[in-house]
Amino acid sequence: MTAADHAGWEVVIGLEVHAQLATTSKIFSGASTAYGAEPNTQACLVDLGYPGVLPVLNREVVQMATLFGLAVNASVARRSVFARKNYFYPDLPKGYQISQLELPIVEHGEMLISDADGNDKRIGITRAHLEEDAGKSIHEGLDDSSGIDLNRAGTPLLEIVSEPDLRSAKEAVAYLRKIHTIVRYLGISDGNMQEGSFRCDANVSVRPRGQQELGTRAEIKNLNSFRFIEKAINYEVERQIDLLQDGGTVVQxxxxxxxxxxxxxxxxxxxxxxxxxxxxxxxxxxxxxxxxYVEAARATLPELPEAKLQRFVAEHGLKKDDAVILTASRALADYFEAVAGAVDATAQVAANWVIGDLSAVLNRDGKDIGDSNISPAALAGLVNRIHDNTISGKIAKQIFEAMWDGEGSADEIIEAKGLKQITDSSAIEAVIDKVIADYPEQVAEYRAGKDKLIGFFVGKVMQETKGQANPGQVNQILKAKL
Amino acid sequence: MSLDKVKVQHIAMLARLKLADEEYASSVEKLSRIVDFVDQLSQADTSDVRPMAHPLDAAQRLRPDAVTETVERDRYQQNAAAVSDGLYLVPKVIE
Known part of the structure; x- marks a missing residue:
């Protein structure tokens, strides 16, 4: 299918995000929520649905839902009610899930995303409600039965429901990334998609462009990576358009x-x-x-990604694209600000190092910014040696690698390896004289007007000095001598 | 009668109850009587009444976020029909 086939159709998407709340204990019991425990060692009588037990609500989940509501400009209900959602499934021992229906804790929020043209677009958040997770069924390695692990039963979830305001898979992913960033900024969810702490269901429908009435939707369940979400929605959109164009109907x-x-x-x-x-x-x-209570919660709100982004541009003079990258996580933003605060160079220079070399090695070694081998102070130490002309930018990259490998601070490595930049003009002059003497042919050509050869001489001088000569000085002295 | 056989079959299915065919006639009649009785409530004017969420006029108490449970898996699993490697076993669930 080509884009042209899509032209007559409008895509309508609404998302339901399940964010696992980062509590120590479960929503209604004192069992642990730690990930990866032995099966059923974190399932207590309440989680197992034994008769005669009573759920008692975890104080922290109310606080977390309140923070989320405030962060997305929603109204936080002063009175909310838990309801039973009844269905039978082996991983739901009580026969019902405790959730919220008519009176959820958060309603009428919003989130701004960038649309295809880079303009702000408002996506409505219908509601966010508290509920408990179910257990897990395991089918592998068992012949005639399924195994049930109820460690996850009773884990607190915040289900965040969007309005059907999204018009493409790209917009859906942009919205999802924003929600993901916000919950991590607030510290209310670790957002770990592999471990299932952040899952998404997508309601997808299509309608002829211009039609008011919504098409019949299909719900795609349990999407657990940004890439899969985009691919799944794109596949589903094509399937529905193909179906309708062939005279078929979409089944809910x-x-x-x-x-x-x-x-x-x-x-x-x-x-x-x-x-x-x-x-x-x-x-x-x-x-x-x-x-x-709500006002006290508001006072504890951290600076949110959008505000931080604006501030990075205004206060640090960063390019907007760079500010977007640096504010994608609070840890990365904090790291950048720590470097920026300790360098004599501009904040943009600090940003270039964090986004460039540092992100590259983190990526290469599969590490998070929190596990960086190089502290912000150490990185600033390196940047300052470039700024004060002790080393060139090229040598700095070499030192950076050595720092990453644990060989010490920038100053220690410069000292140990003798990498200090040569700024003594007489030393540089001596090398230049040698190069001029070694390449008489090139000197003659240069003097005959082949200006481009200056690069050749600079290269030779840098080679002779193992890259340690100050490039500016080399250029200047070379030109004078030739 | 407010209910018919199809509705009662649906309710029975949702509740995982198996009714014999001859039980339906009396079930439809008895359940309809209950529904009709409760239905009288809808005749009252409740436009000024806040929907009740709980008979007690009180608010939910909250507990601190702390782990208070210890591992009691072996004891709890004594009640299970079948367990294996710490898992509760159930008839195969096919997706």
Missing amino acids: ETRLYDSDKDQTRSMRSKEEANDYRYFPDPDLLPVEISDE
Whole structure:
């Protein structure tokens, strides 16, 4: 299918994000939420749905949901209610999931993304509600049975539901990245997609351009990487357009994305599965919070990505594209600011090092900024030696590698390896005289007007000095001597 | 009667209840009586009444975010029909 085939169609996408909240214990019990424990060692009587137990709400999840609501400019409900969502599945021991339906804790938020033309576009956030996660079914290695691990049962989730305001897979990914960045800035979720801490379902439909009424949607479940989300949506859009153009109809159903085949397929239709018979959970009282509580939470909000980006441009004079990269995570932004605060050069120079050489080695070694081998102070130490002309930019890259390999600070490496830049003009002159004497032919050509040969001489001088001569001085003295 | 056989079959399926065919006639009648009885409530004017979420006029108490449970897997799994390597075993769930 080509873009031209899409021309008559409008794509409509709404996303449901499940962000696992970064608490120590579960939403309704005192069992641990640590990832990767032995099966069922973190499933207590409440999580197992034993009779006679009572859920008690974790204080921290209310705080986290409140922070999220404030960060996306939403209204935070002073009174919210938990409800039971009833269905049978082996990984749900109680036979219902505790969630929120009619009175969620967060409603009417918004998020700005950049559309295809680079303009701001507002994406509505319908609601965000608190709920518990279910357990995990394991099928591999078991013949006639499935194994159930309930460690994840009762893990707190914030389900963030967008309006159907997204118009392409790219917009969907842009929105998702923003949500991902925000929850990590707020420290309310680690956002780890591999471990399932940040999952997404996409509701996708298409309609003829100009039509008001929404087309029938399909829901793509459990997408756990930004790349797969984009591919899954693109596949689904093409499938639906093909289907409609051939005179078919889209069926409202749940589909799974198969990343190996790069296609979505229908899950065995769970007829009637949508009859969840919600009702208020009699085990839990309404959650009430005061205006003072909300204002106190607001006071603890960190600087959010958008504000930080604007400040990096205004205060540090960074290029906007660089500010976007540096504010993608709070850890990276903090690292940059620590370097910028300690260098004599401009903040842009600090930014270039963080975005360039540092990001490259982090990427190469599969490390996060938090595990960097080079501290911000150490990096600033290197940048300052370039700024004060002790070393050239080229030598700096060599020293950077040595620092990464744990050979010491910039100053120690410069000292140990004798990498100090030669700025003594008489020393440079001596080398230049030697080069001129060694290459009489080139000297004659240069003098005959072949100006480009200056590069040849600079190269020879740098070679003789192992790159340690100050390039500016070399140029200047060479020109004078030739 | 507010319910019919199809509705009761649906409710039975959702509740995982198996009713014999001859049980339906009386189930439809009895359940309809209950629904009709409760339906009288909709005749009351509730436009000024806030929907009740809980019979107690109180707010939820919150607990500190701390791990208070210890590992009791072996004890809890004594009640299970089948376990293996720490997993609860159930009839195969096919996606």
